[in-house]
Amino acid sequence: MTITADHVVPDTTTALLAMDGVGKTFGTVRALDAVTLSVKPGSVHCILGENGAGKSTLCNSIYGTVSPDTGRMRLAGAEYRPRNPSDALRAGVAMVHQHFSLIPTMTVADNLLLGRDGFRPPRRRLSTDLARIADSYGLTVDAKATVGDLTVGARQRVEIVKALLRDPQLILLDEPTAVLDPTEIDALIATCAALVADGKSVVLITHKLGEVARAADEATVLRAGTVVGGGRLADVPLSALLELMLGDTEPLERARTPRRSTNADTGAALRVDGIGVTRSDGSVALADVGLSIAGGEIVGIAGVEGNGQSELIEVLSGALPPTNGTVSIDGADLTGASPAQRTGAGLAVIPEDRHAEGMIAELSIAENIAMPRLADYRRWGLLDRARMRTDAAKAIAEYKIRASSPDAPIGSLSGGNQQKVVLARELSTAGLRVVVAAQPTRGLDAGAVGFVLDRLRAAADDGAAVLVTSSEIDELIAVCDRIVVAYRGTLTGSVMTDSPTAATDVGILMTGVCA
Amino acid sequence: MTGLKPQIRHPLTVAIGALIAAAIVGLGLAATAGAGPVEVIDALVEGTLGSRFAIGTSLNTAAVLMLVAAGFTVAYRAGLVNVGGEGQLCLGGIAATAVGVSLPAGLPSPLALTAILIAATVAGAAWASIAAWLRVHRGTSEIITTLLLNFIGLALVVLMVQEPSLLRQPMTSSETLPQSEALPAAAHLPLLGLHKNPATIAIVLAVILVAAIGIMLRHTAAGLRLRAVGLSGSASARLGVPVDRTAFVGLTAAGGFSGLAGGLLVTTAPFILADGFSSGFGFSGLVVGLLARGSMTAVAAVSLLFGFLVSGGINLQLAAGVPASTITVVQSVLIIFIAGAAWWTTTKPKRPQSLSAGTQLADDHTKEVSA
Numbered sequence: 001m002t003i004t005a006d007h008v009v010p011d012t013t014t015a016l017l018a019m020d021g022v023g024k025t026f027g028t029v030r031a032l033d034a035v036t037l038s039v040k041p042g043s044v045h046c047i048l049g050e051n052g053a054g055k056s057t058l059c060n061s062i063y064g065t066v067s068p069d070t071g072r073m074r075l076a077g078a079e080y081r082p083r084n085p086s087d088a089l090r091a092g093v094a095m096v097h098q099h100f101s102l103i104p105t106m107t108v109a110d111n112l113l114l115g116r117d118g119f120r121p122p123r124r125r126l127s128t129d130l131a132r133i134a135d136s137y138g139l140t141v142d143a144k145a146t147v148g149d150l151t152v153g154a155r156q157r158v159e160i161v162k163a164l165l166r167d168p169q170l171i172l173l174d175e176p177t178a179v180l181d182p183t184e185i186d187a188l189i190a191t192c193a194a195l196v197a198d199g200k201s202v203v204l205i206t207h208k209l210g211e212v213a214r215a216a217d218e219a220t221v222l223r224a225g226t227v228v229g230g231g232r233l234a235d236v237p238l239s240a241l242l243e244l245m246l247g248d249t250e251p252l253e254r255a256r257t258p259r260r261s262t263n264a265d266t267g268a269a270l271r272v273d274g275i276g277v278t279r280s281d282g283s284v285a286l287a288d289v290g291l292s293i294a295g296g297e298i299v300g301i302a303g304v305e306g307n308g309q310s311e312l313i314e315v316l317s318g319a320l321p322p323t324n325g326t327v328s329i330d331g332a333d334l335t336g337a338s339p340a341q342r343t344g345a346g347l348a349v350i351p352e353d354r355h356a357e358g359m360i361a362e363l364s365i366a367e368n369i370a371m372p373r374l375a376d377y378r379r380w381g382l383l384d385r386a387r388m389r390t391d392a393a394k395a396i397a398e399y400k401i402r403a404s405s406p407d408a409p410i411g412s413l414s415g416g417n418q419q420k421v422v423l424a425r426e427l428s429t430a431g432l433r434v435v436v437a438a439q440p441t442r443g444l445d446a447g448a449v450g451f452v453l454d455r456l457r458a459a460a461d462d463g464a465a466v467l468v469t470s471s472e473i474d475e476l477i478a479v480c481d482r483i484v485v486a487y488r489g490t491l492t493g494s495v496m497t498d499s500p501t502a503a504t505d506v507g508i509l510m511t512g513v514c515a
Numbered sequence: 516m517t518g519l520k521p522q523i524r525h526p527l528t529v530a531i532g533a534l535i536a537a538a539i540v541g542l543g544l545a546a547t548a549g550a551g552p553v554e555v556i557d558a559l560v561e562g563t564l565g566s567r568f569a570i571g572t573s574l575n576t577a578a579v580l581m582l583v584a585a586g587f588t589v590a591y592r593a594g595l596v597n598v599g600g601e602g603q604l605c606l607g608g609i610a611a612t613a614v615g616v617s618l619p620a621g622l623p624s625p626l627a628l629t630a631i632l633i634a635a636t637v638a639g640a641a642w643a644s645i646a647a648w649l650r651v652h653r654g655t656s657e658i659i660t661t662l663l664l665n666f667i668g669l670a671l672v673v674l675m676v677q678e679p680s681l682l683r684q685p686m687t688s689s690e691t692l693p694q695s696e697a698l699p700a701a702a703h704l705p706l707l708g709l710h711k712n713p714a715t716i717a718i719v720l721a722v723i724l725v726a727a728i729g730i731m732l733r734h735t736a737a738g739l740r741l742r743a744v745g746l747s748g749s750a751s752a753r754l755g756v757p758v759d760r761t762a763f764v765g766l767t768a769a770g771g772f773s774g775l776a777g778g779l780l781v782t783t784a785p786f787i788l789a790d791g792f793s794s795g796f797g798f799s800g801l802v803v804g805l806l807a808r809g810s811m812t813a814v815a816a817v818s819l820l821f822g823f824l825v826s827g828g829i830n831l832q833l834a835a836g837v838p839a840s841t842i843t844v845v846q847s848v849l850i851i852f853i854a855g856a857a858w859w860t861t862t863k864p865k866r867p868q869s870l871s872a873g874t875q876l877a878d879d880h881t882k883e884v885s886a
Binding site: 317319338339340343349351356357358359360361362363367371372374375377378381382383385 | 730734735736739740742743746747749750751752753754755756757
């Protein structure tokens with residue numbers, strides 16, 4: 001590392017940052033592969049991609065926390081190979097992390113002075129620097145305020161100011177809007193514009209397309225660690241970016257048998273009214289969400305991740321108490337009910353995070369299946385293990401689970417087979433009325449995907465109300481009767497999947513254009 | 516090769532390996548005190564199996580250790596580490612003494628003992644429930660709280676036996692020792708009735724309880740729920756297990772067993788409560804629990820071994836001139852070896868029977884990489 005800030009002179013002809021064939025492997029996974037992109041001086045460059053696409057690894061490679069194992073980078077024309085964040089900072093690259101690194105009990109000024117060299121903190125210089133930053137970028141922070149008292153938006157401003165104090169040429173923002181409310185997002189976009197006007201470049205990492213449209217000059221789309229496309233926003237339409245981001249999978253077959261039309265007067269099996277969730281830091285995860293699903297109906301929630309789907313599922317499963325609103329099944333209020341009471345009311349949940357919530361890896365298949373209804377297996381005070389095993393063997397046969405025996409630990413199965421065990425357990429809930437399936441097909445191979453979707457259809461045909469969230473639009477169109485779109489904590493639209501333009505309609509709603 | 520691996524990782528193999536290593540360290544220490552290995556082993560055997568008295572004392576000690584370790588194992592199933600055996604044992608001893616000395620005269624022995632032991636159990640459970648409550652409602656680490664409650668428990672014993680208005684025996688002269696009144700005959704644990712052998716029914720009671728807990732953990736819904744909570748709180752909650760209540764009950768039960776052990780101690784000769792009445796059995800019981808690694812058979816076996824080791828240690832000092840604290844060092848070395856071996860038993864090869872282990876691992880990595 002020999003580059004110093006002095007060498008980084010903005011040059012409008014060459015790229016500020018050029019990455020050429022950068023790759024990185026973690027264990028057996030190629031997190032980044034042959035990534036080539038260039039960030040022009042004085043521009044906002046968005047890196048788009050789903051969770052796990054490699055956005056953060058890319059960002060960390062630029063900031064020096066991850067050292068790429070192939071490829072090279074050039075910063076303002078000079079070779080750039082940061083070994084750690086100090087190298088990056090010296091070279092004029094600063095980063096604002098997704099999770100803030102401020103100490104809440106200290107004042108803003110103390111936080112800004114942390115990590116500075118020297119014996120005495122240069123307080124006077126700090127105040128002139130702050131004045132300069134406020135002047136040129138409209139970023140004002142109250143230096144005397146305690147960080148813990150600030151709103152999320154204000155804390156993020158402090159983080160950005162902290163980055164700017166180093167006078168960087170390139171600023172990396174990792175998912176900066178994930179925790180912000182709409183007005184704070186507007187302010188952030190304005191800040192980006194001010195930085196760009198000053199000749200600096202901003203790399204904005206996000207999976208929210210709506211913001212890209214407003215903030216970026218250029219975008220690069222990552223999928224599974226590789227660049228799948230991108231370009232100037234003026235040339236590439238948002239819908240094309242969305243397609244690139246989600247990938248074009250083989251269209252799934254629509255339900256083989258036409259699904260029974262749902263009877264409007266059967267009434268809603270699942271009703272969600274005015275649900276709002278405020279995170280502990282004050283930001284809004286869900287705002288006034290309403291949804292009603294009739295028995296026998298399958299409703300899908302589409303949307304780019306992070307728009308409130310996960311929180312809604314948590315509210316339904318009982319893991320997250322909503323700030324306001326009600327959840328009811330067949331008219332019975334379950335808003336504050338325990339998971340056991342919900343199961344008793346006929347709610348089956350296929351959790352998004354199978355490993356953390358759906359199963360206990362060390363316990364056997366039989367134990368995992370019997371866990372919610374252990375009371376049914378009690379005989380003379382002891383567990384009737386023989387019966388647990390027989391029931392599990394039945395489920396193994398019925399769901400075609402590949403397992404050596406019902407006593408095998410569920411953790412020894414492949415992901416698809418684990419999901420089938422979860423499905424078998426949940427769909428055998430006594431008095432099944434509502435099925436909530438969060439990303440039920442994620443990480444499964446095509447055969448298992450088809451199986452899971454068939455089972456959900458069968459549950460609906462038997463009269464259950466089914467709610468599915470997925471980031472795969474094709475899958476939702478194949479299985480659902482109608483699709484709503486999650487966007488910034490609200491549910492918008494209601495697209496009937498038998499409409500020929502369903503996929504396009506959902507795609508447009510996902511960009512937030514109509515919101 | 517693959518067939519051998521599970522056995523190497525078996526808790527029993529690890530325990531035996533650690534024992535051998537600790538024995539070597541112990542013999543080395545004894546050598547520095549001038550005693551050769553043969554001499555040391557002779558003294559140990561003499562002190563443990565050499566006389567009926569020695570065997571009886573060892574069995575009584577083993578009973579106490581068994582109960583503490585059994586409680587530790589119950590809490591450990593729920594993912595909680597109970598370091599507070601000593602404090603809970605002290606509270607059990609205090610409650611047993613308080614009930615024992617205030618029993619109406621002429622109460623039949625079975626009734627008296629039942630009352631005393633129930634009081635001891637309840638007191639130990641109540642002491643542990645403080646830590647359990649803090650854990651469940653405040654998220655305070657139970658390792659810290661149970662550990663610190665030990666010192667309060669130990670100090671309470673001192674307070675009880677120093678203060679005449681509490682449990683100190685009536686002061687007749689300035690030489691009256693700071694200890695409680697002796698418990699009446701009705702409150703004495705019956706001996707097993709072996710000739711010249713001080714072994715009480717405590718060992719029978721402990722073995723029965725250990726067997727009952729073994730069955731509870733393996734074959735009941737409660738046992739499975741405890742395990743589920745210990746393995747994954749979030750999944751257990753989703754699957755309708757009352758996570759907080761299960762954890763609370765698990766740790767409180769551990770306290771109950773330690774409390775009962777304290778009750779057994781004061782109802783065994785010399786039938787008094789005094790400072791140091793427990794000789795650190797709460798901590799030794801913790802070691803037994805750690806060594807047994809969840810197996811109740813191992814709890815019984817290791818308790819017996821430790822019971823004999825403690826008696827042997829006393830003779831070691833008398834006969835071979837090796838400090839009895841060498842045994843404590845050996846115990847501590849055991850803990851270190853067991854902790855060091857923990858990765859060996861817990862880091863099982865990932866998903867050994869997986870049909871698609873490669874892709875599964877890949878999935879996991881993707882998750883770690885994604886931000």
